[in-house]
Amino acid sequence: MSSVKEVAKRANVSVATVSRVLNNDPVVKQSTKEKVLEVIKEMNYKPNLLAKNLRKQASKTIVMVLPAMSNPYFAEIARGAQAAAYDFGYHIIIGTMESKRWILDTYVNLLKTNLAEGMIFVSSSADRELLQTLVGDYPIVLCTENYPGIGATCVSIDNKQAGYEATRELLRRGHRSIAYIAGNRQSSSVLGRIEGYKEALIEAGIEYNPELVAGSKNNFENVTEAMNGILGKGFGIDGVITHSDLQASYILKGIKENLIPLEASIGLISFDGTFIAEITNPSITTIVQPLYDLGYTSVHQLVLKLQNDLAEAPQGVVILPHELVIRET
Amino acid sequence: MSSVKEVAKRANVSVATVSRVLNNDPVVKQSTKEKVLEVIKEMNYKPNLLAKNLRKQASKTIVMVLPAMSNPYFAEIARGAQAAAYDFGYHIIIGTMESKRWILDTYVNLLKTNLAEGMIFVSSSADRELLQTLVGDYPIVLCTENYPGIGATCVSIDNKQAGYEATRELLRRGHRSIAYIAGNRQSSSVLGRIEGYKEALIEAGIEYNPELVAGSKNNFENVTEAMNGILGKGFGIDGVITHSDLQASYILKGIKENLIPLEASIGLISFDGTFIAEITNPSITTIVQPLYDLGYTSVHQLVLKLQNDLAEAPQGVVILPHELVIRET
DNA sequence: ACTCAAAATGTAATCGATTACGAAATGATG
DNA sequence: CATCATTTCGTAATCGATTACATTTTGAGT
Numbered sequence: 039m040s041s042v043k044e045v046a047k048r049a050n051v052s053v054a055t056v057s058r059v060l061n062n063d064p065v066v067k068q069s070t071k072e073k074v075l076e077v078i079k080e081m082n083y084k085p086n087l088l089a090k091n092l093r094k095q096a097s098k099t100i101v102m103v104l105p106a107m108s109n110p111y112f113a114e115i116a117r118g119a120q121a122a123a124y125d126f127g128y129h130i131i132i133g134t135m136e137s138k139r140w141i142l143d144t145y146v147n148l149l150k151t152n153l154a155e156g157m158i159f160v161s162s163s164a165d166r167e168l169l170q171t172l173v174g175d176y177p178i179v180l181c182t183e184n185y186p187g188i189g190a191t192c193v194s195i196d197n198k199q200a201g202y203e204a205t206r207e208l209l210r211r212g213h214r215s216i217a218y219i220a221g222n223r224q225s226s227s228v229l230g231r232i233e234g235y236k237e238a239l240i241e242a243g244i245e246y247n248p249e250l251v252a253g254s255k256n257n258f259e260n261v262t263e264a265m266n267g268i269l270g271k272g273f274g275i276d277g278v279i280t281h282s283d284l285q286a287s288y289i290l291k292g293i294k295e296n297l298i299p300l301e302a303s304i305g306l307i308s309f310d311g312t313f314i315a316e317i318t319n320p321s322i323t324t325i326v327q328p329l330y331d332l333g334y335t336s337v338h339q340l341v342l343k344l345q346n347d348l349a350e351a352p353q354g355v356v357i358l359p360h361e362l363v364i365r366e367t
Numbered sequence: 368m369s370s371v372k373e374v375a376k377r378a379n380v381s382v383a384t385v386s387r388v389l390n391n392d393p394v395v396k397q398s399t400k401e402k403v404l405e406v407i408k409e410m411n412y413k414p415n416l417l418a419k420n421l422r423k424q425a426s427k428t429i430v431m432v433l434p435a436m437s438n439p440y441f442a443e444i445a446r447g448a449q450a451a452a453y454d455f456g457y458h459i460i461i462g463t464m465e466s467k468r469w470i471l472d473t474y475v476n477l478l479k480t481n482l483a484e485g486m487i488f489v490s491s492s493a494d495r496e497l498l499q500t501l502v503g504d505y506p507i508v509l510c511t512e513n514y515p516g517i518g519a520t521c522v523s524i525d526n527k528q529a530g531y532e533a534t535r536e537l538l539r540r541g542h543r544s545i546a547y548i549a550g551n552r553q554s555s556s557v558l559g560r561i562e563g564y565k566e567a568l569i570e571a572g573i574e575y576n577p578e579l580v581a582g583s584k585n586n587f588e589n590v591t592e593a594m595n596g597i598l599g600k601g602f603g604i605d606g607v608i609t610h611s612d613l614q615a616s617y618i619l620k621g622i623k624e625n626l627i628p629l630e631a632s633i634g635l636i637s638f639d640g641t642f643i644a645e646i647t648n649p650s651i652t653t654i655v656q657p658l659y660d661l662g663y664t665s666v667h668q669l670v671l672k673l674q675n676d677l678a679e680a681p682q683g684v685v686i687l688p689h690e691l692v693i694r695e696t
Numbered sequence: 697a698c699t700c701a702a703a704a705t706g707t708a709a710t711c712g713a714t715t716a717c718g719a720a721a722t723g724a725t726g
Numbered sequence: 727c728a729t730c731a732t733t734t735c736g737t738a739a740t741c742g743a744t745t746a747c748a749t750t751t752t753g754a755g756t
Contacts, residue, residue, distance in 0.1 A: 041712055052736045057714055067734060087480040088421040089712035092741050097417060107445050108642070113436040120463060124473065129482070131460055134449060144453065151416040152742095153458070258645075287646040294648055313437070316587075317616040319623055319648035370742055381706045386744055396704060418742035421711050481712095 040083045049077040060085055095152070099129040100340055102158040102181075102333075103145050107134050109256055109284055110312040111329060115160055115181060118333025126341045135163055142168065149176045156340045159183075160333075162225035177343035181336040182327075183226045184355055191343065193336045195360040197227045200325045201234025203362050204279050204307045207323070209242045213277030213305045217268045218251040219261060219289070221281040228253070228281060231309070235279065249273065254285060261288040265298050277305035283314040286322045286367070306367035320366030328358045369412045378406040389414055424481070428458040429669055431487040431510075431662075432474050436463050438585055438613055439641040440658060444489055444510060447662025455670045464492055471497065478505045485669045488512075489662075491554040506672035510665040511656075512555045513684055520672065522665045524689040526556045529654045530563025532691050533608050533636045536652070538571045542606030542634045546597045547580040548590060548618070550610040557582070557610060560638070564608065578602070583614060590617040594627050606634035612643040615651045615696070635696035649695030657687045 042060075046053045051070060058066045059074040066074075077083075091097045102119050104112040116132050123130035131154065133145045142164065148154040149172070156177035159169070166185065172178055173189040184192040208216050218235055221228040236246045249271055254264035261280075269275055278300075280286040286308035292298035308315060311326025335356055371389075375382045380399060387395045388403040395403075406412075420426045431448050433441040445461050452459035460483065462474045471493065477483040478501070485506035488498070495514065501507055502518035513521040537545050547564055550557040565575045578600055583593035590609075598604055607629075609615040615637035621627035637644060640655025664685055 042714095043712080053713080054715075054736060054738095055734085058735090061714085065734065070734085084476070084479045086421075086712050087482050088417065088424075088426060089741090090714075092415075092417040092421045092743085093712080093714045095417075095741070107436065107442040108439060110437060110439060110442075113439075113442055116436050117463065117465065121465075124470070129460065129477070131458065134446065136446065136450075141453070147413070148458075150413045153416050290648065291646055291650075314643075314646065317620055317643065317647055319619065321620075371744095372742080382743080383706060383708095383745075384704085387705090390744085394704065399704080415742050418711090419744075421713085422742080422744045424711070 040081050041086070045074065045077055045081060045083050048081065049074045097129070097153055097155060098127065099131060099148075099154045100156045100158065100337065100344075101131045101133065101145050101148050101154045102160060102336070103142065103163045104132065104134050104160045105163050106136055106256075109282070110314060111282060111284070111310045111327075112160060114312060114329035115333035115336075118330035118335075119158065119337045120333075121330075122334040122337035122341075126337065128337070128341060130337070146172065156344050158336045158340055160336075161227070162221070162223040177340055179336045179340045179343075181332055184230070185226055186355065191339045191354065191356065193332055193339060193356045193358070194227065195327050195332075196357050197230030198234040198237070200309065200327075200360045201231030201279075202238045203234070204231075204309070204325050205235045205238035206242075207307060207362060207364075208277040208279070208305045209238060209244075211277075211305055214244060215274050216250065216277040216279060216305075217265070217275045219264055219268075219278065219280040219285050220251055220253045222253050222255045222260075231281070247273070250275070254281075256282060256284045258288045258291060261285050262292045262297050265289055265292065265300075269299060275300070275304075278307075280306070280308040283308045283310040283312045283322060283324060286324075287314050287318050290318050290320070290322070290367075304367070307362075311361075311363060315363075315365065322367050323365045324363055326361045326363050328360070331358055369410050370415070374403065374406050374410060374412050377410065378403045426458070426482055426484060427456065428460060428477075428483045429485045429487065429666065429673075430460045430462060430474050430477050430483045431489060431665070432471065432492045433461065433463050433489045434492050435465055435585075438611070439643060440611060440613070440639045440656075441489060443641065443658035444662035444665075447659035447664075448487065448666045449662075450659075451663040451666035451670075455666065457666070457670060459666070475501065485673055487665045487669055489665075490556070491550070491552040506669055508665045508669045508672070510661055513559070514555055515684065520668045520683065520685065522661055522668060522685045522687070523556065524656050524661075525686050526559030527563040527566070529638065529656075529689045530560030530608075531567045532563070532689075533560075533638070533654050534564045534567035535571075536636060536691060536693075537606040537608070537634045538567060538573075540606075540634055543573060544603050545579065545606040545608060545634075546594070546604045548593055548597075548607065548609040548614050549580055549582045551582050551584045551589075560610070576602070579604070583610075585611055585613045587617045587620060590614050591621045591626050594618055594621065594629075598628060604629070604633075607636075609635070609637040612637045612639040612641045612651060612653060615653075616643050616647050619647050619649070619651070619696075633696070636691075640690075640692060644692075644694065651696050652694045653692055655690045655692050657689070660687055 042053045042056045046056045059071050135141050158179045158181055160181040178190040180190050180192045182194045184194045239246050252264040252268055254260045293300050293302050307323045309325045311324045315322035315324045371382045371385045375385045388400050464470050487508045487510055489510040507519040509519050509521045511523045513523045568575050581593040581597055583589045622629050622631050636652045638654045640653045644651035644653045
């Protein structure tokens with residue numbers, strides 16, 4: 039219930055002075071500043087940010103949209119994002135889509151109703167069309183995807199290179215017929231990795247066979263289905279690359295439960311580098327992405343945009359390093 | 368930039384009428400309502416919620432604080448919470464503590480500065496003292512913990528019963544010397560489960576030995592240390608119960624890597640029922656908690672409190688059912 | 697056509713902070 | 727002590743919506 043007005047009265051100053059103290063405006067005399075601060079403490083006064091936000095036309099809030107939280111991959115990105123938001127003095131609302139496209143609108147409305155100042159889309163949470171309509175009006179950052187020229191800052195790893203390295207590793211071990219379980223959507227990360235996969239194969243003198251590539255969601259049934267779809271074509275698969283740790287763990291599970299006719303000793307490399315790859319048996323060789331940093335950097339880039347309210351902010355691409363970590367598969 | 372004032376001008380009505388249309392107040396004549404709606408669509412007008420929130424003294428926002436997001440356990444609770452927030456028309460800010468006590472204050476400040484209307488603490492994210500100071504001033508819900516008489520609604524499973532059932536299952540299989548890797552803090556859920564463990568032992572004529580119980584965080588090093596601490600006492604452990612799936616997965620990992628001197632065939636039961644228990648090899652027998660529902664119900668309870676602004680809202684305890692799911696361990 | 701209650705709309709205050717602008721206090725200087 | 731530049735502070739407008747209250751319009755009834 040307490041307000042600047044009451045603080046002002048109790049401190050025998052005007053509301054303006056109280057406000058100045060709150061925003062430590064250097065023009066207020068030291069003695070009155072102390073007096074006001076004392077009253078503030080006495081009354082246990084906290085400014086009403088609803089009022090402040092209205093007057094300043096800024097909520098100091100940003101939004102990050104993730105496809106889902108159940109995948110530790112996204113959880114780790116979210117962790118980095120939260121840390122950055124805190125560091126830069128912003129509130130962050132982290133929302134998940136859970137495969138329901140229309141939920142996106144509720145988050146976009148946070149921008150349109152002035153509750154949020156900027157937005158980060160992680161992975162393929164937003165399609166190109168939506169992005170196009172937003173990019174002109176609001177500061178937008180894409181995390182883990184890279185759509186050049188779309189007018190949003192993109193923060194990701196070099197997916198093509200990563201796909202190349204994963205494939206090279208399997209080739210180095212002598213695998214020749216490598217299946218690729220890709221992501222569910224035709225996002226830039228999915229396509230980029232496949233590009234790298236293709237390049238490594240060709241470089242090794244192996245023909246790229248699209249029949250060995252199948253998209254899949256992050257659930258057991260889907261992965262099993264996709265894998266068996268490829269196996270059913272009879273190309274004698276001896277290696278597998280998956281778009282995520284989770285998919286790889288489901289492949290191992292499928293093998294163990296005799297739902298996927300492969301040996302557990304097959305060459306298997308996944309992307310992400312979450313703890314999942316460490317707790318499976320066998321543990322999984324992965325391309326480790328700097329997930330925390332991806333989240334952190336995305337927020338940082340967004341904050342930069344918000345602060346240079348001019349379109350001065352870098353609209354470009356930020357590429358973070360990845361790393362191939364060899365484990366048991 | 369558009370505001371009610373501009374809409375009013377374009378529609379030849381007053382701001383009051385526009386506002387009434389926005390809140391579909393039935394007193395406005397159908398024809399003017401349509402006219403206003405048309406102008407709104409034309410101008411692509413969206414109300415500024417910063418202004419609305421200030422005037423209404425309500426942000427329609429709640430906060431949920433989790434210890435961390437990296438554990439799928441919490442991610443699933445968060446998922447349920449988000450769904451409920453959406454269903455009941457609230458915004459939700461989900462924050463994690465990441466073991467840093469002081470971060471809590473930033474979330475509590477959302478309440479104190481009117482940015483949020485109520486708060487949910489999951490697991491042991493808030494200590495009793497903090498809760499005491501908040502419960503009088505704000506609507507609070509505790510999720511997965513149960514502190515009777517604290518003035519907050521508590522939503523959880525029956526931890527004592529669950530601990531009892533887990534222990535009974537191992538006893539049924541003939542295990543007699545059962546170690547208990549508990550949670551890190553002395554929270555009600557941790558203590559409740561140990562109560563059940565104790566009760567089942569006594570019922571089976573086995574003396575409760577506190578030396579077989581050790582707390583541990585959710586990381587590999589800590590779990591290994593705790594487990595080996597117990598094993599070092601030479602009680603011939605033949606069964607283990609852990610507070611979380613993650614801990615259990617780390618025990619399996621420790622065994623596999625020969626860091627924990629136990630057989631993989633040991634009796635092992637954990638709590639939670641996340642997908643982790645399904646992707647390990649062997650898969651883990653767990654007490655499955657209704658995580659999504661715990662999150663959903665917590666938000667629902669909070670919303671009830673917010674709507675009955677009287678202290679009419681049920682201050683009690685909501686107990687959700689758990690289930691023992693037998694897998695390979 | 698007149699009355700008057702009901703229906704529809706408008707005027708202006710309000711939420712609680714920030715801030716442009718102007719006024720007052722201060723104090724150094726001649 | 728008068729002057730005037732600096733400091734310091736206060737008044738009132740403002741952000742954009744909601745809403746109490748006042749006012750006008752409408753239309754049924756006579």
